[in-house]
Amino acid sequence: MSTDTLNSDVTDTDSITEATTTHAREAALRPFGKPSRGWWLAVSVLTSVVLLGIIAWVVQLRDGMAVAGYNDQAFWSIYIADVVTFIGVSYGGAVVSAILRLTGATWRAPLTRLAEGTAVVTVLVGAALIIPHIGRPHLLWELVTQPNLAAPVFWDFIAVSTYTAASLVFFALPLIPDMAVLRKQYGQQLGRRRARLFAAVSRGWVGAPRQRRVLAGALGVVSIMIIPLAVSVHSVLAWAFATTSRPWWHESIWAPQFVVAALYSGVALVILVVAGFRRGYHLESLITERHFVRLGFILATFSATYIYLTFADLLPGAYVGEVGTADVFARLLVGDLAVWFWLFAVAGGLLPLLLVALPWTRNLPGMVVASVLVVTMMWLKRMLMVNAAGNYDRMTGAFGDYHFTWVSVSVTLAATAAVPLLLMLLFRVVPLLSIDEIEEIQEIEAANARPATTAAAHTELIGPATSDALPAGATGKGHRVPRVAGVLTLVALLCSFGAGAATPASATTSQGGKSTNTTAITITGVESGGLMELTATLTGRDGDPLADATVAFLFSTTQFGTPARLVPLGSVTTDGAGVARLTLGGDADHLYQPTTKGPQKFIATYAASSAHLVTSSTTVNVTVAQSAYEPPPPNPLAGMGEGLIAALFVIVLAVWLTLAAQVWRVRRVCRVVL
Amino acid sequence: MFAKENDMQPPTTHPDVPAGLAPELAQEVSTVLSRRSLLATVGLAAAGGALATVFFKDEVHAATVAKGATAPEHAWCMVIDLRTCDGCEMCTRSCQQRHGLREEQTWIKVYSMEDSSGGTFAMPRPCMMCEDPPCLKVCPVGATLHTDEGLVLVDQDTCIGSRACMAACPYEARYFNWSEPLPPKGIPMPSTPEMPKQAQGTVGKCVLCADRLPYGELPACVAGCPMGVLYIGDLVTDIAVNGPGKTVVLSEFLRDNDAVRYKEELGTNPRVWYILGHGQTLGQQV
Numbered sequence: 001m002s003t004d005t006l007n008s009d010v011t012d013t014d015s016i017t018e019a020t021t022t023h024a025r026e027a028a029l030r031p032f033g034k035p036s037r038g039w040w041l042a043v044s045v046l047t048s049v050v051l052l053g054i055i056a057w058v059v060q061l062r063d064g065m066a067v068a069g070y071n072d073q074a075f076w077s078i079y080i081a082d083v084v085t086f087i088g089v090s091y092g093g094a095v096v097s098a099i100l101r102l103t104g105a106t107w108r109a110p111l112t113r114l115a116e117g118t119a120v121v122t123v124l125v126g127a128a129l130i131i132p133h134i135g136r137p138h139l140l141w142e143l144v145t146q147p148n149l150a151a152p153v154f155w156d157f158i159a160v161s162t163y164t165a166a167s168l169v170f171f172a173l174p175l176i177p178d179m180a181v182l183r184k185q186y187g188q189q190l191g192r193r194r195a196r197l198f199a200a201v202s203r204g205w206v207g208a209p210r211q212r213r214v215l216a217g218a219l220g221v222v223s224i225m226i227i228p229l230a231v232s233v234h235s236v237l238a239w240a241f242a243t244t245s246r247p248w249w250h251e252s253i254w255a256p257q258f259v260v261a262a263l264y265s266g267v268a269l270v271i272l273v274v275a276g277f278r279r280g281y282h283l284e285s286l287i288t289e290r291h292f293v294r295l296g297f298i299l300a301t302f303s304a305t306y307i308y309l310t311f312a313d314l315l316p317g318a319y320v321g322e323v324g325t326a327d328v329f330a331r332l333l334v335g336d337l338a339v340w341f342w343l344f345a346v347a348g349g350l351l352p353l354l355l356v357a358l359p360w361t362r363n364l365p366g367m368v369v370a371s372v373l374v375v376t377m378m379w380l381k382r383m384l385m386v387n388a389a390g391n392y393d394r395m396t397g398a399f400g401d402y403h404f405t406w407v408s409v410s411v412t413l414a415a416t417a418a419v420p421l422l423l424m425l426l427f428r429v430v431p432l433l434s435i436d437e438i439e440e441i442q443e444i445e446a447a448n449a450r451p452a453t454t455a456a457a458h459t460e461l462i463g464p465a466t467s468d469a470l471p472a473g474a475t476g477k478g479h480r481v482p483r484v485a486g487v488l489t490l491v492a493l494l495c496s497f498g499a500g501a502a503t504p505a506s507a508t509t510s511q512g513g514k515s516t517n518t519t520a521i522t523i524t525g526v527e528s529g530g531l532m533e534l535t536a537t538l539t540g541r542d543g544d545p546l547a548d549a550t551v552a553f554l555f556s557t558t559q560f561g562t563p564a565r566l567v568p569l570g571s572v573t574t575d576g577a578g579v580a581r582l583t584l585g586g587d588a589d590h591l592y593q594p595t596t597k598g599p600q601k602f603i604a605t606y607a608a609s610s611a612h613l614v615t616s617s618t619t620v621n622v623t624v625a626q627s628a629y630e631p632p633p634p635n636p637l638a639g640m641g642e643g644l645i646a647a648l649f650v651i652v653l654a655v656w657l658t659l660a661a662q663v664w665r666v667r668r669v670c671r672v673v674l
Numbered sequence: 675m676f677a678k679e680n681d682m683q684p685p686t687t688h689p690d691v692p693a694g695l696a697p698e699l700a701q702e703v704s705t706v707l708s709r710r711s712l713l714a715t716v717g718l719a720a721a722g723g724a725l726a727t728v729f730f731k732d733e734v735h736a737a738t739v740a741k742g743a744t745a746p747e748h749a750w751c752m753v754i755d756l757r758t759c760d761g762c763e764m765c766t767r768s769c770q771q772r773h774g775l776r777e778e779q780t781w782i783k784v785y786s787m788e789d790s791s792g793g794t795f796a797m798p799r800p801c802m803m804c805e806d807p808p809c810l811k812v813c814p815v816g817a818t819l820h821t822d823e824g825l826v827l828v829d830q831d832t833c834i835g836s837r838a839c840m841a842a843c844p845y846e847a848r849y850f851n852w853s854e855p856l857p858p859k860g861i862p863m864p865s866t867p868e869m870p871k872q873a874q875g876t877v878g879k880c881v882l883c884a885d886r887l888p889y890g891e892l893p894a895c896v897a898g899c900p901m902g903v904l905y906i907g908d909l910v911t912d913i914a915v916n917g918p919g920k921t922v923v924l925s926e927f928l929r930d931n932d933a934v935r936y937k938e939e940l941g942t943n944p945r946v947w948y949i950l951g952h953g954q955t956l957g958q959q960v
Binding site for chain 1: 745746749778779783785799805806808811812813814815816832833834835836837838840841842844845846849850851852853854873874875876877889890891892906908909910911912913915919921922923924925926929940943
């Protein structure tokens with residue numbers, strides 16, 4: 001489509017605005033034209049990489065995760081680092097679009113669509129990387145059908161899906177005016193399928209003031225929501241690590257550090273995506289070097305913050321030198337991972353900061369180099385965070401190792417290639433630039449430049465829609481899952497002492513020594529008042545009582561199989577009457593008490609000589625039995641956990657309802673005939 | 675969930691035991707407390723949410739089952755007498771043979787630990803069967819179970835292989851099936867959490883031979899230990915026995931020998947006690 005055709009459609013407004021407006025519209029349509037050879041080349045290379053990754057994943061599915069380099073000492077590694085990295089970079093979209101929208105930074109206009117698109121694509125790729133990470137992906141639906149509400153990984157799933165939905169809404173709502181204006185202006189030139197899609201999305205949009213007001217309001221609400229939602233996603237990802245008692249992972253700073261890491265790498269990726277599309281579709285007149293420098297300043301802010309947080313993360317553990325944490329930090333800072341850590345510190349922390357700080361590198365190439373460094377080094381940092389602590393054997397203090405294999409590298413590269421590929425395909429369908437936003441801001445700037453009264457109607461559109469108050473609880477922060485659950489069902493004591501046991505239990509006695517000519521022993525057992533007393537009477541060869549002899553009492557149990565095991569209950573010396581008495585549980589040396597009801601067999605033995613053992617047994621019907629087991633005290637914080645989970649569900653529900661309400665109100669205002 | 679509970683029922687007959695000896699063990703899954711009592715609150719909060727009703731239908735059922743449960747008849751535990759352990763690893767091998775494990779899958783692993791005088795001693799480490807198991811909380815799909823009798827088991831049919839439990843376990847007692855498990859031999863079908871058949875992509879761990887305990891049989895490691903180091907015990911009946919036949923009153927045995935639990939400070943309430951020897955220490959490694 002030629003420039004002449006485009007210009008002829010332009011109607012009122014003054015000539016300067018007219019030219020740039022047309023330019024923005026025309027530029028937004030550039031990806032819709034016949035793709036260049038470069039486009040085809042890029043798409044085919046990226047597709048090949050993605051296909052290779054899918055093949056690698058199928059191999060892993062068939063042969064097990066060992067082919068991806070995993071072992072029991074490296075149970076979490078590259079894939080979870082990839083998940084954190086990709087979901088992390090999606091925060092860039094929220095920053096550039098939402099934060100800049102809320103702060104009224106008008107220069108954002110040509111970047112928002114690209115930034116939001118990047119957010120959607122990266123969060124989808126990041127979520128998909130969970131599939132190679134887990135052992136049996138075909139059972140993932142269990143997260144919905146039988147979730148464990150106390151598990152951080154379950155809340156990861158909730159947070160990521162909520163954030164994905166919000167990103168999609170945030171991406172889709174501004175498309176309505178753009179698609180309406182493009183369809184009106186270009187019609188069938190867009191292509192049949194695109195025209196149909198644009199008509200469907202923008203149905204009913206005429207750009208009436210009321211429609212504009214509602215859309216701006218809805219976007220304001222979603223902008224506010226998406227910031228805490230992104231915070232929640234990166235926090236819960238961090239808590240999947242921090243809620244274990246593993247050294248270094250178990251740090252309170254991890255959640256904020258993950259959030260800043262996401263902001264940092266996200267801004268860097270937005271710089272790269274914007275630079276790529278600017279070059280590919282010649283958007284130099286709309287996106288200037290000034291844009292990159294401004295994004296570079298944001299990058300530098302997060303760079304400095306991240307360096308600070310990394311230092312704050314490492315200092316206390318290294319200073320105290322606790323076993324475990326100190327071992328992990330030694331490996332990281334001076335051990336076999338030190339090269340990588342200091343590479344990150346220099347190339348991922350200081351260099352980007354310098355590239356922004358120094359005037360002669362504060363330009364487009366400088367910002368692109370800084371961004372490449374940040375994106376790659378932040379992946380490296382995540383690898384270090386996962387592996388340095390994950391490989392630590394908490395029994396031996398030794399470290400395991402993760403080994404890169406072609407499978408895991410291919411899957412990671414495929415995910416990396418999928419981001420530009422999906423973006424290139426996405427912008428074949430939706431407009432590359434946020435035309436409405438650009439035009440709006442141009443109009444306002446033009447109106448500000450001259451003392452016009454007509455612009456007053458539009459000024460309310462910029463900045464946050466303060467009139468739309470956020471519903472209470474919609475800012476979904478903090479899915480913290482503290483120590484809950486895991487608490488045993490409390491054990492009720494079987495019986496209380498003495499209750500209903502006043503009458504002595506029946507006892508039958510069998511005599512061990514039959515012949516009166518030899519040493520004989522008899523045992524009787526009486527249960528009284530909840531206590532079991534065993535009495536053994538020992539008679540000598542002549543029938544006289546045997547004094548000062550040691551009688552051993554035993555309890556016969558078949559709990560651990562037959563023949564019955566004999567549990568030694570203690571030994572008692574006979575008195576002058578040849579009687580030995582043992583009260584079970586009566587003193588500290590004889591702790592055993594009957595633990596099960598019913599007939600129980602007790603035995604008394606006396607070693608008349610080394611070869612001659614006399615025994616006698618009796619069966620007592622135990623009526624008062626007491627479990628020896630005392631459960632540990634319940635966790636006092638368990639109730640807090642339950643309350644937290646309930647609160648989180650309310651918040652998540654509110655977020656989803658609020659999101660749906662924004663879509664609904666925009667749809668509704670488009671239905672009304674104005 | 676219903677299907678899972680059915681799986682948890684003990685087998686009505688055991689290959690080695692006459693049918694008349696029915697096990698007393700009632701293996702009711704004790705669901706995670708938070709999940710259970712959450713219902714009341716969430717039921718209120720999300721009364722309107724159809725989503726929530728789908729989520730909690732099973733939990734409502736589990737909650738009613740658990741409430742009626744009485745005190746457990748057994749509370750299984752283990753005592754490990756380090757004084758007599760010579761590190762022969764017969765326990766490990768007996769276990770691997772019984773459960774069809776690979777060499778690196780050491781559900782009971784014998785560590786060589788350093789004592790305070792620079793010497794070494796052997797320390798077998800089974801699953802600690804914690805009363806507050808960190809692995810239980812973090813499982814996203816509730817594949818780790820805690821029975822009324824205190825056994826921490828893995829439902830192989832539910833496990834999605836997220837390995838969150840491996841990250842959480844302070845004793846490194848969990849092992850992933852990184853590749854196709856060895857072909858099962860002598861394992862009764864179907865697989866139960868008490869006698870799990872390993873599957874690629876799932877986590878396995880020591881089950882204390884939960885399928886044997888109701889029949890009065892000893893776990894493979896206890897039976898296989900020639901030194902009598904390992905004792906299987908029951909905190910309810912207060913009895914512990916080892917392989918060679920020594921039988922003790924559990925509470926007295928623990929007290930008289932100054933038994934300790936490993937990494938007590940983590941608050942997991944492990945159900946494995948160690949009896950230390952002369953000059954032997956158990957480090958406070960975290």
